[in-house]
Amino acid sequence: MSDLLARFELDEAVERIYRLGEAAEGAGNPREAALHFRVAADQHLGDAAVRLARALFALGEVAEAEHWCSVAVADGFPEAAELVQENASARQRFLEHAARITVGAPTFDWLPAGMPASRIEPSAIAARTRALRALDQQYGGVACHGSVLEHLALVEPMIVIGDEEMWTAVAEVHELAGWTAFDSGLPGTALPHFERALTLARQAENEALIASVLTRAGRMFLHHNAPDDAVKAFQLGLVAAHNSWADRRDLSEPERAIASLTTKVSTYGENRVRARTMTLTALARNHLAVGNTAAARAFAESALAGAVHLRSVRADDQLRWLADEARVAGASVLVEQISARFARSG
Template sequence: MVTTTGDEPLPIRIETTDVEALEAAVGVLRALDYRQGGGFCRDAVRVVKTASLLLHWGTVPDPLRARLFTVLADVHNLLGWTEFDIGHDVPARRRFERALELATEAGNDNLVANIRYRLGRLHLHRHDVAGALTEFAHGRAAALRSDSRRALAILAANEAWALAMGGASRAALVRLEEAEAAFAEAATWPEPRPWEAFFGTADMAAMRGTVLTELASVPADAITHLTEAAGRYGTDMARSRSLTLIMLAQNHAAQGDFDEATRVGTEALDLARDLGSVRPKDRLAPLERLLRDCPPDRAVTALLDQITRYRSDPLP
């Protein structure tokens, strides 16, 4: 987009179509991340470079400036998520921090809330409950400033997960009920922003199943909600479906139903093999421990062998 004469860049005027093209590119990459995992989203770096060049060399009309900063913040947010998805925590944090700076510059509190949610998920995946709750609290404050009920529901559901992981069962269930009560009114909400549009009925069911799994109270209830969530995830959300199936298999194993745990676990593994994500590898650890404790069984042994190979294989 930037032309030069010799070594000197020519000033360009940024048009709405330039920003729309960047927004569309981020949308394509986000869909690829949901479907195949962060390892397949390497082209996001090119979008960052393009947007950065536009900001540096271009003349940006005031009405487009916040929108362009938002695009750049959004793609850094996406890059942080993809780095997290492939197990690169330090680069992920750097991307999220840059995304926060840009979203703040854009005055976009809704996006700030989403970035804080994703930072919280990074902490949660590493079982850092305190770190996760701190980020979710910052996110909730930003969501309140932006008056986004969807962002508040997403954060409440994830706070419930963190509280359950930390053993605060009563508080976890209260936050979960708040999220569900809010989400029950989702039909009245404005159209979601691109970065929060993923959170739908399937995700709410998955979050209830996840919280109940963490609380290890009633596996049958967790199974009901996780089964519903897995059934709602299509091929466009393959990673979410794989992670949900892994947790579903874990609950079947916790109930002593190793036949169903093996069946569901095999389905989850088949999906996970094609994903550019380390998260299924990490999430398989509790299921693997439960399967190793079960009575000798040929199918279980075969699945354990597959899990061992998959967890040691590099990402596609």
């Protein structure tokens, strides 16, 4: 009788520990969840081995996770075998997404769960992100990852009513969420944040931010012994950095910029109006810098023709820079073309 009672008490205790694991899992704390599920999995309670494996993959503990997948399959949970394949292909999926982002392909395939309750200005989002980044730099990701996630939950709905400035601000929060997740020992949690940061950065046509996200992802891959994937991430980041350089206002190397921009503009379809307008304008500016006024005027005409219905401060800034440079170069026809756009728009 005493043996039966002891067994009952053990089963009840293990069940309570399993429930604690569920609560930690629901709260997004895979490290605590793994502690509880490991006890339940040792006793072969339900699907504890599956849940433990999932938590361990999130923590980057691949070898132990694969062991518990084998245990789960033996316990009658064949779906655990899929976790191994999912983990193996996670970096590949991320790199494929990053490659599409780098060549300018539209990849916006998700939306926040809810609509924003009220508007938060991009400047306020960016200020809070800077403060959290400072905390990360001083105290580490573990100290502030939870606060970053709270910040993200508040601001992410803003993307549905935002513009390029808003998309950039929220992308930077996702980038920081991924970075602090990595620093907290949660590489599996970091990748989805980096992926969404890339998506939003592309939506904003922010090449510099794309390069930054890919560099951080590459550093994470290196830390977790995936040098080949790290090299791919760094290479894609280099492409984005080169694109950012080609877009900048400094025209110190126009011949090099022309070659890069010519390749870049060919990747944009008719639906990528802002990106195409900015790239065509940059081509016009660089051709003007090397004294090819006819080519500059042709690219400017293409940019203006495609931007009739475009409303973008960044695109307008580049056109104004082109007008200023054309005025100095004595290209009066080019100045008149651009001035006509702003006269029509008021």
